[in-house]
Amino acid sequence: VAGAVAAVRRLPIHAVLVGPAAVLERELARHRGAAGLPLTIVEAPEAIGMADAPAVALRRKPAASIRVAASIVAAGGAEALFSAGNTGATVLAAHAAFGMLPGVDRPALASTIPTKARPAVLLDLGANAACRPPHLVQFAVMGAVYARLALGVSEPRVGLLSIGEEETKGNDLTREAHRLLKAAPLRFIGNIEARDIYSGCSDVIVCDGFTGNIAIKVSEGVVDMVEAFLRGDAGRRRPRGADSRAIPRAFARLRRRVDASEYGGAPLLGVAGVCIVGHGRSSTKAVSNGIALAARVAGDDLVGRIEQGIRGMGGFEP
């Protein structure tokens, strides 16, 4: 609620809050001037928890907030869906309510990530634990469209995440995907190794959802560990020195630059509607930025552009 309030205060949008109306009204009332804000509450008495099995929970809870929210968007009552709840349930609900774009078999979660150079787009972050080679080609095309829009790169370089740069390296999935990507109408730069995800050599990095989820979550873990080491180390060795203040200060700046909350969320590409998935640990700012991202990609017609991009593959049949 706080994130939605922050979003409607700074953006020319109207937000629909979907959930238990009594709770939402009580939360909303805590904000100054709430009555005058462009916010509507829609009742949805059920909720899907973070630990619930998505498919089962969706089937058993027809009045779950994510289902109600997705159907409002599908019916034209709103232009974009944002959720920081159960990712699997959000993906399934959006898929069911919006349907897939023609020519796309699977949706993919994409996120902009920081690199040593300009930001890049990484996908799939976990919408599909298992993928087949043609899915990765579709992800590459969708990722390139998103990179053009989100990063302003006219001809995005597309890399395939694998465990060696040579095209023979990797597993069955990456070897066959490499072959297909070479033939696809894309600026394909070949396999990239995981240490180059953040080097800035590629604007779009494509992988299956299991690998992408591992890559993004390892990254979070490494940043946490490095911070703990540097703080602990600086504190232990130079308790009164300049380092003990410098490290926390530098890390606070780093976090502002790389933090997921700055990006707000990951668009679910390939479904016939706008859906932004926020991090489960989203702050008020992250929710506000996620809603802003949803408004922006809806305004920029990301879905229409992806549809064009897929159609533009023309005779390409993997």
Next chain:
Amino acid sequence: VAGAVAAVRRLPIHAVLVGPAAVLERELARHRGAAGLPLTIVEAPEAIGMADAPAVALRRKPAASIRVAASIVAAGGAEALFSAGNTGATVLAAHAAFGMLPGVDRPALASTIPTKARPAVLLDLGANAACRPPHLVQFAVMGAVYARLALGVSEPRVGLLSIGEEETKGNDLTREAHRLLKAAPLRFIGNIEARDIYSGCSDVIVCDGFTGNIAIKVSEGVVDMVEAFLRGDAGRRRPRGADSRAIPRAFARLRRRVDASEYGGAPLLGVAGVCIVGHGRSSTKAVSNGIALAARVAGDDLVGRIEQGIRGMGGFEP
């Protein structure tokens, strides 16, 4: 050569250098008192490059240094093999020369990694891009034996790397491996997410070689990026301040703590002989530490203990 010289100077070992003898002799002569060092040179005129396809190169080059070195160890001329060359070629040469331990289908590269708490063992780092569920159980048993020896943990906690803590999360491989690991004679703590690799919650982290390679190389990339950000940021914002000196100093300490060169290399577990694979970018110190690790695991009879560990699985038939 410099790494081997450093190793024999500080350890009670004899090293056999395998490669083009003229080159090795010339390099060796640059070291003070080289003639008196416990070092032997064995001629091997061919070499496998980092970019060569391992299987093809091994077949075409019978006199490649890695093949000659592995056969010396297999014949009892040395107790352990160390290489910082082409990883795939090292794995194949060790496999061919030593054979596999009874009950182990695939070798796995294991490495000790730093965490927020005590170090942990991560495997497979890339010996097998594609694994089946029973392979992961064998990796878990071997990893637990190595953790006991290398980390001194009596009952290592074993975690399965996946994309969600619930046993239903993940892909076909991790779901079936989870079921097998629950039944195996191990202290299995369940799935762990990639952000917990470095949290210290698990002493042994098991995954297929594609995933392990992605995880370890993403980590290298994140550390590089974080360092670049912190240095650049500190430099840009506080050019004359304390931060600009504090950050490089703190990172130098961090690198000493997490750097691969401190660990020296990754043992190849499951083959019937000692083989340590060093990082392709190994420094003199890394090679020296890798040789020291080879000497230590040979002295501690890691191979015999793994054989016992696998046999100790008794009637367990995945």
